[in-house]
Amino acid sequence: MDNYEDYKTEYTYAKGYKRVDDSLTELCKCVRFEDVNGYGRLFGGRLMEWIDETAGVVAARHCGCFITTAAVDNLQFKRGAFADDIVVIRARLTYVGRKSMEVRVDSYVEDIETGKRHVINRAYLTEVCIDHDGKPIDIPYGLKIENEMEKAEWEGALKRTESRKRRRQEGF
Numbered sequence: 001m002d003n004y005e006d007y008k009t010e011y012t013y014a015k016g017y018k019r020v021d022d023s024l025t026e027l028c029k030c031v032r033f034e035d036v037n038g039y040g041r042l043f044g045g046r047l048m049e050w051i052d053e054t055a056g057v058v059a060a061r062h063c064g065c066f067i068t069t070a071a072v073d074n075l076q077f078k079r080g081a082f083a084d085d086i087v088v089i090r091a092r093l094t095y096v097g098r099k100s101m102e103v104r105v106d107s108y109v110e111d112i113e114t115g116k117r118h119v120i121n122r123a124y125l126t127e128v129c130i131d132h133d134g135k136p137i138d139i140p141y142g143l144k145i146e147n148e149m150e151k152a153e154w155e156g157a158l159k160r161t162e163s164r165k166r167r168r169q170e171g172f
Contacts (some may be wrong), residue, residue, distance in 0.1 A: 017144040020092050023061035027054045027089040028110075031081055036105030040075040042081040047107060048072075049125050054104040059127035061141045062101060064092055069171045070100060071126040073160050079109070079120040088117060094150075096143040099136040101129045102157045124160060 027050060029035075035046045059067040060091055066149040081087050088108045103125045108117035129139045145151050 006052075013073055016138045017142040018062055019144050019146060020094075020150055023058045023109045024060065024090070024139055025054055025057045026091075027057075029089070030050075031083055031085045031087060031113055033083060036083050042080050042085070042087070044077060045122060047077075047081070047087070050087070050089055051075075051091075051107065051121070052125065054089045054125060055105050055123075055125040056083040058091045058103045060094060062096065062141060065128045065129045065137065065140070066131070067127045068130050068134070070072070070128045071127070071164060073164065075121070075123040079118060081109045081120055086112060087120070093143055094124070094153035095161075096139055096141070097161075098138055100126050101139060101143075102126055102160065104153060124157070126164075144146045 029050060031042050035042055037043050052072070056067055056069065066100045086109065086111050089105060090108070091103050091105040093101055094126045104121060105121075105123045105125060107121035109120050110117050126135050141152075145154055
């Protein structure tokens with residue numbers, strides 16, 4: 001499928017569609033001593049854990065089923081976080097296919113005095129809807145695209161999907 005319009009006409013779902021905002025999730029964490037390395041910076045792996053957990057919540061809220069993470073794309077560390085910082089992780093759906101969906105996760109450090117947020121990480125995760133035996137199943141809900149930003153994210157997700165397919169074919 002080349003775009004969202006093709007998707008809308010090709011697939012129908014028994015239960016209909018959900019909106020991006022229906023599963024939007026925000027997680028706030030205070031960086032504690034056990035979350036930092038010897039330099040006082042947040043461990044990248046700890047942030048990745050929080051990102052994965054938040055993306056999983058978004059996917060589960062959308063499909064109402066068990067999910068598993070299949071891929072992490074475009075994980076970019078832009079800035080560090082330190083002990084006692086407040087980290088805010090916001091996640092939302094960008095694409096829903098037959099068995100998988102993509103979740104965009106933006107991570108911020110929030111300035112406690114001003115409330116201003118500074119981006120520290122952005123990632124895209126592919127989540128797969130699974131049954132009790134761990135086998136992929138169809139996602140019962142489509143994604144209703146309501147504005148230009150959501151449409152642009154959808155189009156970007158299609159490009160990332162194609163890029164992942166090419167990398168797999170090349171052995172990466």
